[in-house]
Amino acid sequence: MVYGKALLRLLQVAVFLAWASSTAASAQGQPSLAPMLERVLPSVVSINVQASAGADSALEEDGASDPTQTTGSGVIIDAGQGFVLTSYHVVANATKITIRLFNADTYDGELVGSDPQTDLAVVRIRASGLTAMALGDSGALHVGDYVVAIGNPFGLGETATLGIVGALGRGGFGLEGYEDFIQTDASMNPGNSGGALVNLDGELVGINTAIMGPSDTNVGVGFSIPVNIAGGVVKQLVTYGEVRRGQLGVAVQDNDRDFERALAIRTSTGALVGEVVPGSPASRAGVQVADVIVGIDGAPVHTAREFRTKVASYPPGATVTVSVFRREGKFDLRATLAAESEPPPAPLPLTMEGDGLLSLVTLQVLDQASDAYGKVEGALVKSMSDRSRASIAGLEAGDVIVSVDRKPAKSPQAVVDLTRRAKDLLLLGIYRDGHTRFIVIR
Incomplete structure (x- = not known):
């Protein structure tokens, strides 16, 4: 046991020395990030915004007592053009933007474009002698990598804090429309929004956007937008002033082991297709309901959120390869993305008790009282017992059952008839919230 502890300590020291050897030493000969920070700090700016009422804030922003004043941070990404990348919520509803450089010079900022869906914006300043930050590859990050957050917390000016990557691909917080955050324990506070997350080489890997915790309190859980996502957004903001996103025309959800078994496919990850919009790029490419999308242009897709983010990174008119699994195997389909998806079609609808795996569920004719009337054909779930298998599986009153084991079910009678054939596993297609x-159900 003593030998084991000694070996562990030796490994820890070796890891630290390896990291230290990749950094320069301070005047006292100790490992230091100072040389790297001396290079990158001039690329980080402080932002002061006068805003009309209604400005939003994801990072519990913004360190200013006047509700029409917000402070934040930004990163110079193009020295020649004077482009500064920041958070949308820092400059939302801005009537005046002031940029303060590392050397304390101040300039008026002009909003070039913004994208609320990713919480990103580009501001331009008319200045010379600027220093742009080198862009890194956020796709090369690993959990445990050291990172440094640089920004303007509480309006104090450029401040650097050290931490590690705690997780990748975080999302589902409802902060933005497309969430694929880098999580870090590098300290972030109000005013850090729009600032830089850099690796130990001084390369930009993320734009700091949010913290999790009580208001104005850092608890070591901060989130940054990966630079690989920001890069595509910036190109469109600079060109169009907005982001024009491509649409494939499908509604998806996360795949899992139950679906893998029910659909007889060879993957438990990916984005399971629940709906294909008629006439959409997906429909024309041959994507089918119950396909599982596992890749876009060779990049793997593990979740529905990851799929939406990847597709949204392409502009309308882009042609992509969509890799899907279905019962017959894996297929690569080519689709040209559209600007908008078209709404799904169709009408029609009775009342009866469910049977078998749908016991304790009351089904009803789909009528005009339902939001789904005229949009889909199926059986409305009127009510159910909390003890029913359907309730435990996630079926809700108000859902419309449109298929049973991938067979269309256009009425309560059709649902009951198809359900009777199921023994220990029932795959239901349900229409909820427009998708x-x-x-x-097991």
Whole structure:
């Protein structure tokens, strides 16, 4: 045991020395990030905004007592053009933007474009002698990598804090429309929004956007937008002043092991297709309901959120390869993305008790009282017992059952008839909140 502890300590020291050897030493000969920070700090700016009422804030922003004043941070990404990348919520509803450089010079900022869906914006200043930050590759990050957050917390000016990457691909917080955050424990506070997250080489890997915790309190959980996502957004903001996103024309949900078994496919990850919009790029490419999308242009897709983010990174008119699994195997389909998806079609609808795996569920004719009337054909779930298998699996009153084991079910009678054939597993297609998804009842 003593030998084991000694070996562990030796490994820890070796890791630290390896890291230290990749950094320069301070005047006292100790490992230091000072040389790297001396290079990158001039690329980080402080932003002061006068805003009309209604400005939003994801990072519990913004260190200013006047509700029409916000402070934040930004990163110079193009020295020649004077482009500064920051958070949308820092400059939202801005009537005046003031940029303060590292050398304390101040300039008026002009909003070039913004994208609320990713919480990113580009501001331009008319200045010479600027220093742009080198862009890194956020796709090369690993959990445990050291990173440094640089920004303007509480309006104090450029401040650097050290931490590690705690997680990758974080999302589902409802902060932005497309969430694929880098999580870090590098300290972030109000005013850090729009600032830089850099690796130990001084390369930009993320734009700091949010913290999790009580108001104005850092608890070591901060989030940054990966630079690989920001890069595509910036190109469109500079060109169009907005982001024009391509659409494939499908509704998706996360795949899992139950769906893998029910659909007889060879993957438990990916984005399960619950709906294909007629006439959409997906429909023309041959994507089918119950396909599982596992890749876009060779990049893997593990979740529905990852799929939406990847597709949204392409502009309308882009042609992409969509890799799907279905019962017959894996297929690569080519689709040209559209600017908008078209709304799904169709009408029609009775009342009866469910049977078998749908016991304790009351089904009803789909009538005009339902938001789904005229949009889909199926059986409305009127009510159910909390003890029913359907309730435990996630079926809800108000759902419309549109398919049973991938067979269309246009009425309560059709649902009951198809359900009777199921033994220990039932795959339901349900329409909820304007989209079709699947649930498995066991």
